[in-house]
Amino acid sequence: MGFAGVVLLQLGGDFGGFSLMGDGLVLLSAASAGMGALVSRVMSPGQDPVILTGWQLTFGGLFLLALGYGGGGSVGTITLQGSLLMIYLVILSSAAFTIWTALLKKFPVGKVTLYGFLIPVFGAILSAIFLAEKNWNIQSWCALALVSAGIAVANYTKKQKNTAES
DSSP states (O other): OHHHHHHHHHHGGGSOOOOIIIIIHHHHHHHHHHHHHHHHHHHOTTSOHHHHHHHHHHHHHHHHHHHHHHTTOOOOOOOHHHHHHHHHHHHHHHHHHHHHHHHHHHSOHHHHHGGGGHHHHHHHHHHHHHSOOSOOSHHHHHHHHHHHHHHHHHHOOOOOOOOOOO
């Protein structure tokens, strides 16, 4: 259900407007996040989540820098505002991924990664609010309902009755 909600949100209003550079990259990102969660789960026992996150972000950042430069990218003008924003984003990402890694260390991967389905939904909601985008429609509400229902179903546990005889 959660995946169906994300797909519904990604398809846009035309149901069939799949784009490799848009929707394809979102699906690649989801697959990469799933693989990353499995790697984190395997690597996390006995490791400090802060240290593990630091190494993950360092190697990931170096990979993205190499990919960017290899693709012809360059660093533009460096300003104080841009540098402060970058520092803020580094701290925010580090904190978020450290919490994520700590959760993966303690709970099953399947239970934790379900909440990743909320990322595109909240992205659409926050875009509609802060960027005044007109993409919030019945399709977005249905996507949110599917994602929420999927998370609820996956986390539902039946209460066991106490059958001990007295």
